[in-house]
């Protein structure tokens with residue numbers, strides 16, 4: 001499985017050099033934190049947050065080489081909400097509705113979630129409510145076969161709200177613990193498509209009060225801060241309860257997660273660190289920050 005350290009290599013390289021220079025400089029005559037602030041902004045931490053965390057750094061530290069990085073790590077960690085447990089075994093199935101723009105990694109994430117839930121001893125059911133194109137449900141079916149997971153798929157062109165409704169019925173009938181609903185990719189700027197999602201959400205609630213218990217958006221880390229505008233628009237249509245950051249392995253812009261947390265107050269639940277079923281890790285804010293800053297033991301904790 002991919003590790004936080006290797007996944008964050010590119011983002012880290014930008015930040016840790018600046019941090020090392022700042023930490024290594026003599027306390028009295030060292031460079032100012034501006035370089036560090038700039039490197040955070042290059043990693044897509046917003047200017048306001050970068051300024052805020054750098055401002056809070058101690059100007060005098062007993063041991064700059066260790067105190068400064070740890071003070072920075074603590075300040076950055078404090079911005080991120082703690083990640084709640086992704087699922088609990090309850091009375092009947094709970095539903096996760098997975099949304100996002102085209103190509104963000106939704107279908108792959110649904111498969112990864114099913115894999116992880118099964119590992120946690122739950123019985124997941126996948127639902128392909130991406131009826132927009134045949135390839136959408138085929139892709140999820142292939143994943144389900146590979147994982148040995150049950151799947152309910154709508155016919156191409158079928159109403160995704162009806163497919164989701166039936167799938168939740170199937171989850172109840174079959175005694176599944178978790179229903180994971182994959183939806184078609186949609187541009188957040190297209191109103192009718194966003195309304196379709198509202199309808200999917202509503203029909204799940206009609207089938208079972210309280211459903212969906214979770215609505216997670218999959219955001220491609222490569223988009224950096226552009227992903228935040230997407231998340232906000234989705235949040236207005238279907239209230240989000242969590243974020244999955246996909247493709248963190250290939251990105252140099254993981255810093256947008258701080259702005260996301262600051263502005264949306266929605267926790268990141270998982271991070272996608274590769275294309276395999278096992279490449280999904282619970283988001284751990286301490287590891288993420290330590291991985292970003294290049295602190296040695298990011299993977300050892």
Ligand SMILES: Nc1nc2c(ncn2[C@@H]2O[C@H](COP(=O)(O)OP(=O)(O)OP(=O)(O)O)[C@@H](O)[C@H]2O)c(=O)[nH]1
Nearest residue numbers: 102103104105106107108185246247272273274275
């Ligand atoms: N490196 C990497 N690639 C990923 C990750 N997650 C998904 N991908 C790849 O991204 C591409 C798109 O993934 P999909 O899961 O099909 O995305 P989608 O959001 O379902 O796409 P649409 O249904 O077309 O909107 C695929 O090639 C995936 O293998 C990840 O965490 N890391």
Ligand SMILES: [Mg+2]
Nearest residue numbers: 106107130136
């Ligand atoms: Mg898909």
